[in-house]
Amino acid sequence: MQFFQRLFILLVITALSTSSIYADKNPRFEGNDSTCIDMFEEITSEYWDNDNLYPYSNSENIPDTIKLKLTDEFRCFVMPVETRINSQFGWRWNRPHKGLDLHLQTGDPVKAAFDGVVRYAQYNNGGYGNLVIIRHYNGLETYYAHLSKINVEPNSIIKAGDILGEGGCSGSRCTGPHLHFETRYKDKPFNPLDIIAFENGSLTSETVMLTKNNFVIGGKTNFDGSNFTYSNKGSKKKNLKYSYKIKNGDTLLAIAIRNKTSVKSICRLNKIKPESTLKLGRVIRLR
Ligand SMILES: [Zn+2]
The missing domain is CATH 2.70.70.10 (Glucose Permease (Domain IIA))
Structure with missing residues (x-):
């Protein structure tokens, strides 16, 4: 009997501590926390877009600091x-x-x-x-x-x-x-x-x-916008191509070496296998 009493107490303690963890999980939206609701409205009221990446699109000047x-x-x-x-x-x-x-x-x-x-x-x-x-x-x-x-x-x-x-x-x-x-x-x-x-x-x-x-x-x-054209200055790899059109006699290895990449990387990018037959005229991604 004593064992069951102990077990019961243990279960009650466990239940209480678990419920307090869950009750604490989102404290700022429980009760009347108006500060939090204000904050929610503040950040979602302007330039709020669920489908586009950059909603500000340069429409606002950013302060110096x-x-x-x-x-x-x-x-x-x-x-x-x-x-x-x-x-x-x-x-x-x-x-x-x-x-x-x-x-x-x-x-x-x-x-x-x-x-x-x-x-x-x-x-x-x-x-x-x-x-x-x-x-x-x-x-x-x-x-x-x-x-x-x-x-x-x-x-x-x-x-x-x-x-x-x-x-x-x-x-x-x-x-x-x-x-x-x-x-x-x-x-x-x-x-x-x-x-x-x-x-x-x-x-x-x-x-x-x-x-x-x-x-x-x-x-x-890039302070003035996300559509900014980035400088290539200082890049050692500036003449590297991003894509390549398959020509007669090409092999993946030769293409990879010529373009300073690897067969593995080309295969991954184009969802092909190293032993895949290359179709003439197909444009593949290099990086
Ligand atoms: Zn990344």
Whole structure:
């Protein structure tokens, strides 16, 4: 009997502690938290678009200095994935790389870095694949690309650490499972390392100041817009082609060597096998 009494007490304790965890999960939308509802309305009332990537489209001037308060007593930060960086923000393969690539395995959970609202959650044809964009309460947006699965709906409220989806390799620009992670302010990308110290899994500071210098890729600012033409200056690979039309006598290996790429990479990009017969006149992607 004593055993059953103990078991009963244990069950009650477990039930109580579990329910308090769940009750705590979204505290800012329980009860009459008008501050949170105000904040939700503030960030979703303007330039809010569930179907397009860059809703600001240069319609707003950015001040010389942007003060971003990243955390306070109510808001916290969670690493999107705890892992190493595979590829840095900056100039890469003759084009700007507007985010960081974080190593992961397909199916690994990808978490929201900060609290916010889902602005975009769908497949993107432009190369991002399955993409989730969260707009945070300070105006910052974070992009989570190449997901194998999306778990959230547009316009839903997100807490830092909520699982947005599973990592993967969707989208035409993906060559192996990873999370392409971007930080943008009014559509303009800047280096996520300016706010997140990935090596120790924390923020660089509670508040950061961004200036025009933070919005530079490949030696040129992209401050004035996402449609900006990037400079090729300084790139060693500037004469590399992006596509190639198959000619008589071509082999994948010869094409790969001539164009400083690999058979594996060409196969991946074009969804073909190394032993596939190449059709004359077919245009294949090289990078
Ligand atoms: Zn990337």
